[in-house]
Amino acid sequence: MKNLLILGAGTAGTMMANHLRSKLYLNEWKITIVDQYKTHYYQPGFLFLPFDTYTEKQVKKVGKKFIPKDVNYIQKKIEQIFPEENKVQLEDETLHYDILIVATGSKIAPEETEGLIGPLWKKDIFDFYTFEGSLALRNKLRDWEGGKLVVHITEMPIKCPVAPLEFAFLADDYFRKKGMRDKVEISYVTPLSGAFTKPTCTTALNYLLKEKDIKIEIDFAIESVDNDTKEIVDYEDRRIPFDLLVTIPTNMGDEVIEKSGMGDDLNFIPTHHNTLQSLAHENVFVIGDATNVPASKAGSVAHFAAETLTDNILLYIDGYPLKNEFDGHANCFIETGNNKALLIDFNYVTEPVHGKFPFAKIGPLKLLKESVFNHWGKLAFRWIYWNMLLKGIPIPFVHRNMSFKGKIFDIKPDTK
Amino acid sequence: MSVKTIAGVQVNVSEDGYLEDMSQWNEEIAKEIASEIGIELTPKHFEVLNFLREKTAAKETLTIRGVGKSGVVNIKELYALFPKGPLKFSSRIAGIPKPTSCI
Numbered sequence: 399m400k401n402l403l404i405l406g407a408g409t410a411g412t413m414m415a416n417h418l419r420s421k422l423y424l425n426e427w428k429i430t431i432v433d434q435y436k437t438h439y440y441q442p443g444f445l446f447l448p449f450d451t452y453t454e455k456q457v458k459k460v461g462k463k464f465i466p467k468d469v470n471y472i473q474k475k476i477e478q479i480f481p482e483e484n485k486v487q488l489e490d491e492t493l494h495y496d497i498l499i500v501a502t503g504s505k506i507a508p509e510e511t512e513g514l515i516g517p518l519w520k521k522d523i524f525d526f527y528t529f530e531g532s533l534a535l536r537n538k539l540r541d542w543e544g545g546k547l548v549v550h551i552t553e554m555p556i557k558c559p560v561a562p563l564e565f566a567f568l569a570d571d572y573f574r575k576k577g578m579r580d581k582v583e584i585s586y587v588t589p590l591s592g593a594f595t596k597p598t599c600t601t602a603l604n605y606l607l608k609e610k611d612i613k614i615e616i617d618f619a620i621e622s623v624d625n626d627t628k629e630i631v632d633y634e635d636r637r638i639p640f641d642l643l644v645t646i647p648t649n650m651g652d653e654v655i656e657k658s659g660m661g662d663d664l665n666f667i668p669t670h671h672n673t674l675q676s677l678a679h680e681n682v683f684v685i686g687d688a689t690n691v692p693a694s695k696a697g698s699v700a701h702f703a704a705e706t707l708t709d710n711i712l713l714y715i716d717g718y719p720l721k722n723e724f725d726g727h728a729n730c731f732i733e734t735g736n737n738k739a740l741l742i743d744f745n746y747v748t749e750p751v752h753g754k755f756p757f758a759k760i761g762p763l764k765l766l767k768e769s770v771f772n773h774w775g776k777l778a779f780r781w782i783y784w785n786m787l788l789k790g791i792p793i794p795f796v797h798r799n800m801s802f803k804g805k806i807f808d809i810k811p812d813t814k
Numbered sequence: 815m816s817v818k819t820i821a822g823v824q825v826n827v828s829e830d831g832y833l834e835d836m837s838q839w840n841e842e843i844a845k846e847i848a849s850e851i852g853i854e855l856t857p858k859h860f861e862v863l864n865f866l867r868e869k870t871a872a873k874e875t876l877t878i879r880g881v882g883k884s885g886v887v888n889i890k891e892l893y894a895l896f897p898k899g900p901l902k903f904s905s906r907i908a909g910i911p912k913p914t915s916c917i
Contacts, residue, residue, distance in 0.1 A: 553877075553878070553879065554877075591899070591902075617898060617899060619878060619889075619893070619900075621889070621890070633889055633890055633892075633893040633900075634893055634897065634898075648879075662874075662875070662880075663877070663879060663880050663883055664877075664879065690875065692875070
């Protein structure tokens with residue numbers, strides 16, 4: 399019996415277990431998946447939880463439900479990977495593997511910024527990238543009386559790079575509906591040179607910030623949080639005051655990657671952009687947020703990557719060259735508030751464009767344009783996630799590689 | 815892409831003024847790009863520029879954090895050397911591609 403070992407039972411790891419169990423001969427291969435946590439979170443839901451749009455129950459389920467029965471599921475902490483010896487040390491046992499898939503994800507590292515975890519943490523400073531943070535923020539917002547709300551990104555890359563902007567849009571909507579928008583000043587503070595990370599988006603969508611009266615501060619690289627004056631401070635001593643700070647702390651790969659000496663300075667694993675094979679070890683593959691590939695850290699990217707990686711694992715087993723196929727394809731809904739959303743579709747090299755999706759000229763979803771339809775799409779996605787995506791069931795008509803049909807290349811980005 | 819003469823040398827530059835081919839770079843070119851931006855280069859600047867070029871040649875992704883941990887400069891010093899856009903400006907002066915940020 400040969401061993402295929404998957405580390406991490408989040409979005410990417412769970413999808414790989416489901417894909418591979420139907421593709422590998424289970425009398426030749428034993429598939430094992432390890433994750434120390436019992437709960438599988440629907441992470442896109444963390445955006446809606448603070449605004450009471452979703453309940454706690456809607457964003458969490460028992461992870462085991464999504465792991466196929468013929469896959470060996472171990473709920474233990476991973477201590478260290480020894481890639482030279484093809485083994486992984488868990489808290490009380492050692493697993494040997496023939497093929498390893500690392501899907502240990504990324505998480506927030508607020509301790510990286512001085513003063514972030516200080517007296518104001520979870521009192522006036524919150525994150526919404528963890529279940530606990532998102533829930534604490536919901537409780538804060540329920541009876542917050544207003545003031546300066548600062549939505550802030552520490553540094554790139556972050557998981558779901560549009561989520562902070564969506565948070566600002568939804569906050570505008572939330573306070574409007576509560577009849578207190580005039581009591582809240584919303585600022586969006588980013589280390590980048592525009593609100594969106596992709597220049598075409600900034601060109602096409604900057605009107606949204608004006609329409610919603612959101613102030614933007616660009617090129618702000620935070621050095622520390624001043625807990626006494628309630629200000630964030632950047633490396634050039636620019637200071638931005640807040641009453642309520644919603645921050646996206648530095649995102650980093652799991653510490654087991656650092657301990658195993660497999661990561662870059664943010665603990666992300668150097669990975670081949672198109673095959674998803676680790677650059678250092680040929681029997682190690684990496685998927686999802688754990689990689690260092692220059693694609694979005696998002697479930698949709700992991701979903702497309704999982705299809706390529708499944709094929710490549712099979713090719714690798716049979717000794718064939720791997721497919722240089724993965725293109726960094728991402729397909730994301732962006733909530734803009736007021737029950738509307740945008741849809742963007744892009745890859746490593748092609749920026750988001752106008753057009754229709756998934757059917758050229760027909761849609762029904764419009765790219766880079768606000769519509770109620772897109773908002774329904776985003777809400778429907780929660781069902782798709784639990785019932786199709788995790789189980790590795792292909793989403794009809796949505797291809798793993800970006801399609802250029804129905805796309806209109808009409809936006810010239812402002813370049814600086 | 816267009817061809818531009820910088821410090822008497824014809825080089826290929828991108829729309830935003832980054833060199834397309836890092837091997838076309840020399841110190842005189844660096845000085846001229848820097849003065850366009852309003853920076854006068856010191857030996858410390860060149861230490862950073864050479865570090866960035868080495869990392870780029872080794873196909874490593876550049877981040878402000880990575881430069882800060884390099885031992886060449888810390889982040890505060892990097893900002894002091896290249897105010898307003900430490901990675902953008904230093905990359906342009908170092909003759910390497912514009913740093914990518916992912917959505």
